[in-house]
Amino acid sequence: MKPTELDESLLTAYLDDELSHDERRLVEEQLKVNTEWKQLLSELEGVRALIRQMPKPVLSRPIANGPWNNQASILQPKIERNIASPESTQSWLSIGQLVLAASLLVGGFVSIAIMRSEKGVREMAKTASPSAASSSQVAMMENAVTNDMPTPIENPNFDNTRVMQESAGGVAMTEAVETFYFKCQSLPLKESNLQRLQRLQPSEKIDLKTDKASSAFRYSKQPPSDTSQSLFPGAAAGSASVSTAVIEFVEGRKYDICFQRSDWPAVAIELRSLGIEPPIAMPNQEALTRSSRSLQLEPQKAQALKRYPPTLVGVIGESTDWIRVVVTVEGSGIEKSASELNK
Amino acid sequence: MTSSVPQESFDEQERLVLDAVRSGQSTKFEDLVLAYQNRLFAAMLAVLGNRQDAEDVTQEAFTKAFLKLNAFQAKSSFFTWLHRIAFNLAIDLRRRDARSRSIGKVSMEIASDELRSAEPSPLDATEQNETQQKIYAALAMLDPERRSVITLRDLQGMDYSEIAQVLEIPIGTVRSRLHRARLELRDLLGEYMQLSSIHPVRLEKGVSE
Numbered sequence: 390m391k392p393t394e395l396d397e398s399l400l401t402a403y404l405d406d407e408l409s410h411d412e413r414r415l416v417e418e419q420l421k422v423n424t425e426w427k428q429l430l431s432e433l434e435g436v437r438a439l440i441r442q443m444p445k446p447v448l449s450r451p452i453a454n455g456p457w458n459n460q461a462s463i464l465q466p467k468i469e470r471n472i473a474s475p476e477s478t479q480s481w482l483s484i485g486q487l488v489l490a491a492s493l494l495v496g497g498f499v500s501i502a503i504m505r506s507e508k509g510v511r512e513m514a515k516t517a518s519p520s521a522a523s524s525s526q527v528a529m530m531e532n533a534v535t536n537d538m539p540t541p542i543e544n545p546n547f548d549n550t551r552v553m554q555e556s557a558g559g560v561a562m563t564e565a566v567e568t569f570y571f572k573c574q575s576l577p578l579k580e581s582n583l584q585r586l587q588r589l590q591p592s593e594k595i596d597l598k599t600d601k602a603s604s605a606f607r608y609s610k611q612p613p614s615d616t617s618q619s620l621f622p623g624a625a626a627g628s629a630s631v632s633t634a635v636i637e638f639v640e641g642r643k644y645d646i647c648f649q650r651s652d653w654p655a656v657a658i659e660l661r662s663l664g665i666e667p668p669i670a671m672p673n674q675e676a677l678t679r680s681s682r683s684l685q686l687e688p689q690k691a692q693a694l695k696r697y698p699p700t701l702v703g704v705i706g707e708s709t710d711w712i713r714v715v716v717t718v719e720g721s722g723i724e725k726s727a728s729e730l731n732k
Numbered sequence: 733m734t735s736s737v738p739q740e741s742f743d744e745q746e747r748l749v750l751d752a753v754r755s756g757q758s759t760k761f762e763d764l765v766l767a768y769q770n771r772l773f774a775a776m777l778a779v780l781g782n783r784q785d786a787e788d789v790t791q792e793a794f795t796k797a798f799l800k801l802n803a804f805q806a807k808s809s810f811f812t813w814l815h816r817i818a819f820n821l822a823i824d825l826r827r828r829d830a831r832s833r834s835i836g837k838v839s840m841e842i843a844s845d846e847l848r849s850a851e852p853s854p855l856d857a858t859e860q861n862e863t864q865q866k867i868y869a870a871l872a873m874l875d876p877e878r879r880s881v882i883t884l885r886d887l888q889g890m891d892y893s894e895i896a897q898v899l900e901i902p903i904g905t906v907r908s909r910l911h912r913a914r915l916e917l918r919d920l921l922g923e924y925m926q927l928s929s930i931h932p933v934r935l936e937k938g939v940s941e
Binding site for chain 2: 397398400401402405407433436437439443445447448450452455456
């Protein structure tokens, strides 16, 4: 019997012990009488042996880092990659729709993350610095959306999505990351202010229930190398002013939010308002599209936002300089300016 | 899946690690990385034919696996699932990257690097290098689908069912692709198969010597 191709594949399966009992018996009967099959089997064995004796290559550098030992690292996109190619931009544009739709759903996870973030900071302080997110991780961020997989914010494994990991020269500065609330409208970007913020006690935090404007500010103890950097886009150099230029509430159903600094690769923005529970988290639209996009809110949330302007916005991501997260204030409850704070 | 560790205990150990990761001990994931990184890399190198791409995809696959861990339902082994992620990434990469069109050429280039880092074998070094380089080149000449199957079977030691899960194809397709791949390699490696017969490799069960 001359083996057909279909029959021949039985030989491969026979070689790999992947046949049923009956098939195996059939092949063995053929092998007794069919010299072509015996020859072919021998050749297939030879091929398999050759492949299996191949050297086992090893990674030139073992995978030592990943989101499993540094969860914040996945929140560190490299902005240059995002804007490098038209394809990339188009990709972001196309995924933006999905992200917007998903953003409302992820608020619950973020609220959990917020509650647990302080713990997360301590835990992260024990981990090594990521030094830099790999290109693979950046690609992962892209794929996370395009493949409809959970983004870090959505993933309940990430209990510290609001936690920033400061790195300077590859050295983890996680211990320096904390959240503070303070009463000010603008904050000159000076080291003294950072130190002042450090000294604020929880009792000095604004009670959100009063509906007074509040802000939170995450900072690094690492002083900025360039004091002309401002906390907010559009703010005068050297100051961090709260500005509706970057946070614009559109009456009705839309809420526009966008950080426009091109060197600010923020991944996500978190929005709180007294009228919204849980907080809303969304990817930083600027990071995604380079243009402002609107978050479509459910009517009741839109109404809530109208009544209670957003009081807190956090940015999750990596800065090319030293600041990670800024929080802005909106509303009429601002009681102290930065100058007062500096007194 | 071929393993020196008893499968049952290995699976249990893996399950414990996965449970730990899911419960928040994310650093435990590194155990899985350590266990599988080189095997996955070897597969990706064979499939992509480019060391840098293979390393990138390997890293990315672990990252993605970690982030998607909640979606892993243990219907297959973690290793199989990880491979599926990696192969999908590799496919995406091939689509995006024009370099994939010259994969054969690249593979020839990397072959010598791989051989330098390989452990010595009973074969004479020069002879061995020549053989292995030829094998790399032959693998690179295969159709990607066939190369994937033979990589998973003969380099990764997966059974047909696992290969079918990774590549999301029927088991019958696995068998036919694997057979064609071996036939093609036989034709490409004829002279070296004679060499191999001088240094026979122990065959697996079910094969009459």
